[in-house]
Amino acid sequence: MSLPYTTEKQVAVAAVRRACVLTNSVFNKLVKNETLTKVGDYAAQAVISSILHRAFPEDPIVGEEDAADLRAESGTGMRERIIELANEALVGELGLDDNVEWGMGPGQEKTTEELLDAIDRGNYPGGPSGRMWTIDPIDGTKGFLRGEQYAVCLSLIVDAQVEIGVIGCPNLPVDLSKPEQGTGCIFVAVRGHGAEQLTLSGASPEPLSIPASTSENLNFLESVEAAHSSHSFNDRVSALLGITRPPIRMDSQAKYCCLARGEGGAYLRMPTGVGYREKIWDHAPGQVLVEEAGGIVTDSRGQPLNFGLGRTLGENFGVIAAGKDVHPRVLEAVQKALSEEKEKARV
Numbered sequence: 294m295s296l297p298y299t300t301e302k303q304v305a306v307a308a309v310r311r312a313c314v315l316t317n318s319v320f321n322k323l324v325k326n327e328t329l330t331k332v333g334d335y336a337a338q339a340v341i342s343s344i345l346h347r348a349f350p351e352d353p354i355v356g357e358e359d360a361a362d363l364r365a366e367s368g369t370g371m372r373e374r375i376i377e378l379a380n381e382a383l384v385g386e387l388g389l390d391d392n393v394e395w396g397m398g399p400g401q402e403k404t405t406e407e408l409l410d411a412i413d414r415g416n417y418p419g420g421p422s423g424r425m426w427t428i429d430p431i432d433g434t435k436g437f438l439r440g441e442q443y444a445v446c447l448s449l450i451v452d453a454q455v456e457i458g459v460i461g462c463p464n465l466p467v468d469l470s471k472p473e474q475g476t477g478c479i480f481v482a483v484r485g486h487g488a489e490q491l492t493l494s495g496a497s498p499e500p501l502s503i504p505a506s507t508s509e510n511l512n513f514l515e516s517v518e519a520a521h522s523s524h525s526f527n528d529r530v531s532a533l534l535g536i537t538r539p540p541i542r543m544d545s546q547a548k549y550c551c552l553a554r555g556e557g558g559a560y561l562r563m564p565t566g567v568g569y570r571e572k573i574w575d576h577a578p579g580q581v582l583v584e585e586a587g588g589i590v591t592d593s594r595g596q597p598l599n600f601g602l603g604r605t606l607g608e609n610f611g612v613i614a615a616g617k618d619v620h621p622r623v624l625e626a627v628q629k630a631l632s633e634e635k636e637k638a639r640v
């Protein structure tokens with residue numbers, strides 16, 4: 294019997310790889326300003342969505358972007374650029390096992406209308422049942438703009454459970470402690486079948502598992518952006534756990550990837566204020582990756598993240614991801630820090 298989701302995994306890896314090549318070339322070719330990330334975001338979503346649609350025409354997509362601004366008169370310049378870049382990425386000869394059947398390779402250029410429709414196919418509202426894909430074409434847009442970490446993220450959710458996660462990290466060192474090995478990796482997980490790291494070209498799969506951690510070698514992975522995740526709360530939790538090493542700050546779901554391969558020991562993301570709801574595309578691929586590498590992902594109450602509520606995870610209780618041995622300790626410290634905060638607010 295073949296493994297479940299064999300085709301889905303192949304198509305997803307190929308789509309993410311093409312989008313990584315595209316975003317890299319956008320970064321190298323264009324002026325570094327806010328428009329750069331928009332161009333990369335739209336073009337990468339167009340590419341991934343086109344490839345998914347060709348392979349799985351019935352599957353809905355929850356994507357970060359929609360094409361409304363590009364369809365407007367004012368979007369003409371950007372639109373032309375995006376169409377050109379998306380087509381380059383779709384037909385480019387990457388010399389690997391891509392399949393023309395899936396809308397990649399020579400002669401597969403798309404029209405402007407087809408690519409705008411592909412972007413807009415990301416408008417699915419999500420929900421508790423059925424199959425759906427999530428796309429975050431450039432996760433960590435701030436990191437992308439700085440030339441630091443970002444990730445091309447894709448997941449398949451079935452009946453609210455994440456079954457496949459694929460995360461491409463063009464700027465991530467193959468090994469954080471061995472920079473000479475270069476950068477560029479793709480992380481892949483299939484529920485029940487483990488997690489692996491591939492090269493950016495899709496070769497050399499290495500299985501991933503989170504090693505046991507002690508307080509001495511443990512440190513947090515956290516957002517660079519203090520507005521996305523409270524740095525001071527993480528400092529307090531670190532102190533409660535006796536962690537002495539400074540946190541590893543990094544944009545995007547590259548944090549889940551590092552955790553899955555044993556770098557850092559816990560990813561902690563607590564809300565900085567009220568109101569923001571985490572998006573499912575920002576966590577779905579990372580959740581299955583960490584779980585398949587032997588870790589646990591919950592919110593700050595110890596509850597699993599709920600991917601069946603729509604485009605967001607609902608009310609924001611934060612995220613704790615860590616190895617099996619570390620997670621209970623972090624959860625306990627998080628709850629202690631939360632009750633300290635409550636107590637302070639009461640006095």
Ligand SMILES: Nc1ncnc2c1ncn2[C@@H]1O[C@H](COP(=O)(O)O)[C@@H](OP(=O)(O)O)[C@H]1O
Binds near residue numbers: 521545
């Ligand atoms: N106030 C907020 N709190 C938490 N996350 C936020 C936020 N505002 C934006 N984000 C999300 O944080 C993501 C980046 O996460 P990180 O801080 O780990 O790099 C952004 O993804 P995009 O960059 O795709 O927009 C965005 O979806």
Ligand SMILES: [Mg+2]
Binds near residue numbers: 433574
């Ligand atoms: Mg994102």
